Amino acid sequence: MSSAPSPIGDDLVRVLASLANPHRLRIIAALARERAYVSGLARQLGISRALLQVHLRKLAAAGLVTASLELSEDGKAMNYYEVQPFVLTLTPEIIAAAAETLTVPDSVEQPGANR
Amino acid sequence: MSSAPSPIGDDLVRVLASLANPHRLRIIAALARERAYVSGLARQLGISRALLQVHLRKLAAAGLVTASLELSEDGKAMNYYEVQPFVLTLTPEIIAAAAETLTVPDSVEQPGANR
């Protein structure tokens, strides 16, 4: 119930930014096939674990993937990631609507408040 | 003849990257309302012309907007931009398909040749 009726501008930017990267597209692709744990996924994708962690965190921040810590049979802690079944449709009109809810860059701060 | 049957991975990244920016979302939004020329649009959005140029170029590179140079009644050269009526739908599966067509990062390049 914390999901907004329609993607707020800032959220949209975050989602788009998280998708606008080759590594992260491949991560989504791999996880769409099947869930995986960090180390295994890193091997599968041929990238370092540290790098994968960063990208996973970004995807998670955008709400596109989720993590669940589990214990393997031999007691190892495994952090399994899986994609969230999203459907994102973009058109100029949809973007126009989202753009109106964009937060001001506010290099300093917002004029509103009680000022 | 140069348009691929379905969005190639690299193209998708380019489109997503071009959209993942507040300024550019506002630009799309403004142009979705009605086409505009550079200087006028800059005033409307409250940003500098130089900055707008850069963003417009990025959007144009992704194929989301197009420019057409026209002459106003009083002989001024006006460069009108307008959005391309795109519809982009994203799901984990679609992304998975696009990810397979991603170009290799090739930090250096493959010496192989005969490999």
Place this chain on the structure above:
DNA sequence: CATACCTGCTAACTTCTCTTTGCATGTGCG
């Protein structure tokens, strides 16, 4: 001919993103 629009470009600075490297921690097995 100065002023006011329109266009475009580049150099230089700042800021963000990406990536690597290294450390710290925990469990199971020979």
Place this chain on the structure above:
DNA sequence: CGCACATGCAAAGAGAAGTTAGCAGGTATG
């Protein structure tokens, strides 16, 4: 106990992106 494999985080360097400021050129109008 040392090796293998799992987790995580943070510092630091390289590179890309965003932004500003300034220059140059065009046409009309007072």
